[in-house]
Amino acid sequence: MSRWFNTAGPCNPADHYMLPALQRLPEVRSLIDQNSYFVLHAPRQVGKTTTLRVLADQLTGSGRYAALYFSCEEGEVAGDDFASAQRTILRELQRRAELALPADLRPPPLVFEGDEGLLRAHLSAWARACPRPVVLFFDEVDAxxxxxxxxxxxQLRAGFSDRPAAFPSSVILCGLRDVRDYKVASGSGNTLGTSSPFNIKVESLTLRNFSRDEVAELYAQHTADTGQPFLTEAVDRAFYWTQGQPWIVNALARQMVEKLVPDRTQALTAVHVDAAKEILLRRQDTHLDSLAERLREPRVRRILEPMLAGLALGNVPEDDLRFIQDLGLVRMAPGGGLEVANPLYREIIPRVLANTAFASLPPQSTTWMRADGRLDMERLMEAFLAFWRQHGQPLLGTAPYHEIAPHLVLMAFLHRVANGGGTLEREYAIGTGRMDLCLRYGPDTLALELKVWRDGEKEPLEEGLAQLDGYLAGLGLTSGWLVIFDRRSGQPPIAERTSASQTHTPAGRLVTVVRA
Known part of the structure; x- marks a missing residue:
């Protein structure tokens, strides 16, 4: 039986396509050989657990160490009850040791005496009894x-000076965030503020995404097992959408080889990648759904809302900036400034935010479709204007991000169009003052630029036409829509001020200007 692309839980080489565990963490082995204590932090579902479990097995298999991976996640429910948390952690450590280590390397039986120092006492007893240096991977420690x-x-700091004879020789703390950002209290915005409770760490490492060549290497394993090739264009397109995010890389491939193209004689192309991407966006599987849950958190909203609106971030707390990067939602662009971590996230974020507005849409016939299945752009405009005049005002209240409420309602309307067999793509960035949309339906493409006119700002028409000119040029189009949402105070109701007129960009492209 051939292996498969895994999207649920840790990978194992017998069943799953996977890259060598240390390929993305080449420095780890030398740190362990130096008896170091260090931190590994990275977003969820980038392969931390897989990497740590394989690394622990390799270290033990080398004959030099007794290495054990275990999770601290169950200790979260203990809250401030440190005695309960220690007992939970030690029971999980014992359970994992029985599964992963030979009998002569396992820790001694648990002895729970008192409430303080249980972890240090047990680890010290294990290190003294074990014939090899002990290496521990504390996963989910930030739970x-x-x-x-x-x-x-x-306790780890207190035992540090006794290593390796009487305490683990190397300890790796693994989680979403760096140790300096671990929360002191559940539900609190306070953090440790310093690494002093663990000032013995020598490094803070992160697990990077796959490179383009590593995506090709992973996909080539499927070709070697089954003979089904991924064309170069498919690898390039997969890397474009994912930027190497491991879960999405695997999820796209799984959709392609199991659902879209199960025929192993048929090559996989960029078209198949795009189709798989649309499936993931519609289904919002576990990974994407968990990201969506984060969008309403105040720390996330403070950054994503201005990004989506094209505004400057303003005075955002540094911890919020670190937090949203640790989640893997955004990254620092090579030239500076935050950007969404990959194009697929760039698509899913506004789509999720528009879900409530989409669910609130009233029934409407597809009057914008021609008899031959093509889009009728004039009738689409008429349908949108009628929709906006009647439903725009009440639907604005359904949008979770106030600054982009009209954008989300418009996108909900366009999703209704796209769901008939098209796609809706978005471009936005900090400080651009706009959001660009591209609706594709068969051979038809409609480009839209969205601008907001706020109190104290000048009329955005001239700037919007110039910006739309560049967007249309990049798409090879000769016409498009410029939608200006007038959010100044004291304006007439939406039904009265919504209108459409035609003009041209500086380069002579035809533009329909919608004032809403």
């Missing part, structure tokens, strides 16, 4: 809260 987290960190 711990308050006094439980501080207790674990301080």
């Amino acid at each position: 711990l809260r308050g006094q439980s987290l501080l207790s674990v960190l301080r």
Whole structure:
């Protein structure tokens, strides 16, 4: 039986296509050989657990170490009850050791005496009894809260000077965030503020995404097993949408080879990648759904809302900037400034935010379709104007991000068009003052630029026409829409001020200007 592309839980080489565990963490082995304590932090579902479990197995298999991976996640419910948290962690450590280590390398039986220092006492007893240096991977350590987290960190620090004879020789703390950002109390905005409870760390590492060549390497494993090739254009397109995010790389491939093109004699192309991308966007599987849950968090909203609106970030707390990057939602662009981490996230974020507006849409016939299945742009405009005049005002209240409420309602309307067999793509960035939309339906393409006219700002028409000119040129189009949402105070109701007229860009392209 051939292997498959895994999208649920850790990978194992017998069943799943996967890259060598240390390929993205070449420095880890030398740090362990130096008896170092360090931190590994990265967004969820980038392969941390897979990498750590394989690394632990390799270290133990080398004959030099007794290495163990285990999770601290169950300790989260203990809150500040550090005694309960320690017992939970030690039981999980014991359970994992029985599964992963030979009998002579396992820790001694658990002895729970008192409430303080349980972890340090047990690890010390194990290190003294074990014939090899002990290496521990504390995964999900940032699930711990308050006094439980501080207790674990301080016990590790206290035992550090006794390594390797009487304490683990190397400890790796793994989680979403760096140790300096671990929360002290559940539900609190306070953090440790310093790495002092764990000031013995020598490095803070992160697990990077796949490179383009690594995506090709992963996909080539499927070709080697089944004979089904991924064309170069498919690899390039997959890397474009994912920027190497491991879960999405696997999810796209899984949709292609299991659902879209199960015939192993048929090559996989860029068209198949785009089709798989649309399936993921519609289904919002586990990984994408968990990201969507984050969008309403105040720390996330403070950054994403101005990004979507094309505004400057303003005075955003540094911890919020680190947090949203640690989530993997955004990244620092090579030239500076935040950008959404990959084009697929750039698509899913506004789509998720527009879901409520989409669900609130009234029934409407597809009057914009011609008999031959093509879009009738004039009738589409008429349908939108009628929709906006009647439903725009009440639907604005359904949007979760106030600054882009009209954008989300318009996108909900366009999704209704796209769901008939098209796609809707978006471009937005900090400080651009606009959002660009591209509706594709068969051979028809409609480009839209969205601008907002706020109090104290000048009329955005001239700037919008110049910006739309560049967007149309990039798409090879000769016409498009410029939608100006007038959000100045004291304006007439939407039904009265919504209108459409035609003009031209500086380069002579035909533009329909919608004032809404």
